[in-house]
Amino acid sequence: MAKIGVYITGLGETFHQESVEKYATRFRNELSYNSIGAIFEIKTEKIDYQEGKQSTVVSIIEKKDTKENVIYKFYDFKYREILIEKFNKYNILYKNVLLFVLVVKKFPILLKRLFFYNGYNRTGQTFYIFLIFLIISLAILFMIPSAIIAFMALTTKLTEIQLPFKIANIDLTYFSVMFVMPLTTLLLLIIPRSKEIVTSLATEFACVDSYIQYGDQSQLILGNLDLLIEYISETNIDSKIHIHSYSLGSILALDLLYPIGNVPSINTKKSIELFITIGTPYEFIKAYYTNFYTNRCLEMDEKLKWINVYSISDALATNFKKDGTIGESEFGIEGSSLKPININYEISPIQDFSLINFITLYHLKIHQYYWDASTNGQSCMRMVFNKMKEEELF
Incomplete structure (x- = not known):
């Protein structure tokens, strides 16, 4: 048989x-x-x-x-x-807001696990995964003010842009140009097919969280x-x-x-x-x-x-x-x-956690390499x- x-x-x-x-x-x-x-x-x-x-x-x-x-x-x-049928109707912005909220919600226990292992020995690597989730979600969210600033720049000089691009004396124009755009560009360069990955990742992580947390x-x-x-x-x-x-x-x-x-x-x-x-x-x-x-x-x-x-x-x-x-x-x-x-x-030979491995997503990509x-x-x-x-x- x-x-x-x-x-x-x-x-x-x-x-x-x-x-x-x-x-x-x-x-x-x-x-x-x-x-x-x-x-x-x-x-x-x-x-x-x-x-x-x-x-x-x-x-x-x-x-x-x-x-x-x-x-x-x-x-x-x-x-x-x-698993994902409830989330398919949402757009990429909503999905990334959801991903951001989920990561922020988990950060207290993430930080706790860095110091109190509770028998789990890979807290550094898993903290790194959630940090990647946070960076990816922020990169998309930061594109919104960046896009607004870019549009405004077509009709006025960047130096003339005032409120609403300042909050609590933080110059969002400067912040966007100096940090947000370079970060987003870097992520788009190092992560092939980034839009598809972000959309898929946000949807799937949110659905898995609902499945585990609430039995959805x-x-x-x-x-x-x-x-x-x-x-x-x-x-x-x-x-x-x-x-x-x-x-x-x-x-x-x-x-x-x-x-x-x-x-x-x-x-x-x-x-x-x-x-x-x-x-x-x-x-x-x-x-x-x-x-x-x-x-x-x-x-x-x-x-x-x-x-x-x-x-x-x-x-x-x-x-x-x-x-x-x-x-x-x-x-x-x-x-x-x-x-x-x-x-x-x-x-490949086992590698310790390093900055290069962090940037290249090495420990996350290995999850795909069982075949x-x-x-x-x-x-x-x-x-x-x-x-x-x-x-x-x-």
Whole structure:
């Protein structure tokens, strides 16, 4: 019986053109590298697991000695549109105001975490991420007075511009020309496709905050994921399901497996045997949303194996250790006895935080580098595949 994988991508992966087809192709490549005398092909189809909700299904077919067998299937779970649908109607100005407010709201706990770790060891890197959010949101907001000043400059000299461009004896004209415009220009130069990134980032960060803080859209998202698991269980009788999750997708999967004040569905408890997390921001969320992991149902502890892929250089990834070092996990989900099997994946020598890395967004960009954009490039999939074989899960 073929194994089944449910692929839950990160929120930003839609922007970076990742897909279940690419993920499955990388898995297929590892099968080819570890087999002799067999050819592995991919077949893609669309299914409706409920009215109006589709999943892309990628089957990996083994051809050997005139025989064909489906040995692994991937179903993708699409949640981005559900998560951001309330925010899609807002313009870029409103989105950036919202992003600015969210960052300001978090700054007290950000500053607190710099001095009181509370078991979290990457406070400097995460403070840096929020600082980047603040700079990006301010850059767009500062464009408003800059644009007004530029318009006024067409009809008068800058030196003649008076109120309303002075507030509390602060010359906004001088401030805009000397600081705002150069800062905005710098950001536009160093961040390719900045408008798309800002729009996407503001929308997604605001939606994630609402999801974590208030459970916004969580019931609808998790209800759809339950329906997909039900469809798979009924269509592939007695098959075991593996959750393959990346970044925010791992948090959604965690909510399915370890629900808040609820219990997992019967199909979840019966069918899911493996939880794979890649670049999971577990500790990032725990540090700044302190109650998010409390009051969880732990029934899946005895039914799961858990593989966790992380990079020390990744400012968002969790190594489930009490320090920022490579090694075996020391804890799991809050209150749980299940600890993940840790896999460290680095694409370059580990680098300490530096000004150059800050300017180039190094520790944030590393979050995207668990695989190359091309399916022919190396990726963390080899280590995941080998560990699945070692644990007799495939």
